Amino acid sequence: MIELDSVAYNYGGGELLTDISLDLAPGSFHFLTGPSGAGKTTFLKLCYGALVPTAGQVRLFKRDVRQMTRDQVAMSRRRIGVVHQDCRFLDHLPLSENVALPLVVSGAEAGQEGNLRELMAWVGLSGRADALPPELSGGERQRAALARAVIMSPEVILADEPTGNVDWDMSQRLLQLLVELNRMGKTILIATHDLQLIRAAKVQVQARVLRIKDRRLQTAGADL
Template sequence: MAAIVQFENVGLRYGHGEEVLRDVTFALAPGGFHFLTGDSGAGKTSLLSLLHLAQRPSRGVIRLFGADVVTMPRKRTAALRRRIGMVYQDFRLIPHVSIADNIALPLRIADAAEQDVREAVGEMLAWVGLAHRAEARPATLSGGEQQRVAIARAVIARPDILLADEPTGNVDDAMADRLIQLFVSLNRLGTTILIATHDRQLLARVPGAQTMRIAAGRLTETTIGARPPLRRERA
């Protein structure tokens, strides 16, 4: 099975500083569930920014969906980026609009029909258990509720890959379990998942996931779980 993500000897530096990522090489299979672990400052967020096409590497090769994104013109990366959902650690919700409108944003940017938007938002709100808070503003929600809104917004456009940066870092254990189950349910529909976390205990909640560890900008450990990638079940 061809890899959905390939990094080959990738390095990243900001400006003229030292490299924050060094000789990073790995591949992700489609439909897999993956963790990226490491201490704060190890390079997890920088690696996610490359995957989300927010940055380009200083050197090396990155292929997403079989395309070389390093040499690709920037205007062509927009279509690829729509196939990648991103859940940010700080949520990045728009404070002055409802959570329903926050979730709808990716579809409205894509000029989806308003009836389709309303139906999709309703499904997402029910999926994350927040249908009763559809008109609430983000500031009135708990941290766990805001994280669920961020997840719903990231997946409403049905991305092939979902990236999450410390998605359980600001919630208690019970909410962390609930959030992980949302990611697992997405993975069972075929979405490739990559969760960056410094919490090693989180890994035990998804037996068979692939684990990559990063330290000082280098991948130091890769463990492939026994569970095979799940096949996409979308209609």
């Protein structure tokens, strides 16, 4: 679904990532870890076409990003849901409308009211549908970000530190939602520095753990 082949990425005159290869197969579950500044967010941006590699190939659904038009990249990105680390919302719109924004932008909002209600219930936010983003707790914002990422029924979900600003109980709730998505056949990649979260996940799902170290991608071992 997403393939990286000998990918490198330069930033600020230096190489941030080098010789990265990975195949995100349908239905797989991956964690990506590494210290702050290692390039986890950059890696995710390469995975959904927001960045073009300096060297090597990134293929989205078997098409080389370099050979795709902007519209073709945009169409591919509709098949990829991204949970951003900063969880940005439009503060003047109620939560339900923020979650539905991808539908509005794509012109697919007609007849989706039922699906939106089901999705809000799935993330436990039915009672907050009319709340404005500044009124939300950190956990509510993270669950809303996940809902917005999956509103278009993507095949792949990429999550950048989705539990970074919430307590352990909420981290477990968010993890359970992502595990449920994986059991529905979605491909999941979570970037996180929380090794406790990874250990908790491995009890529930067969997950491959990757680590960025010295600009390269490694398979993390039992030291987790």
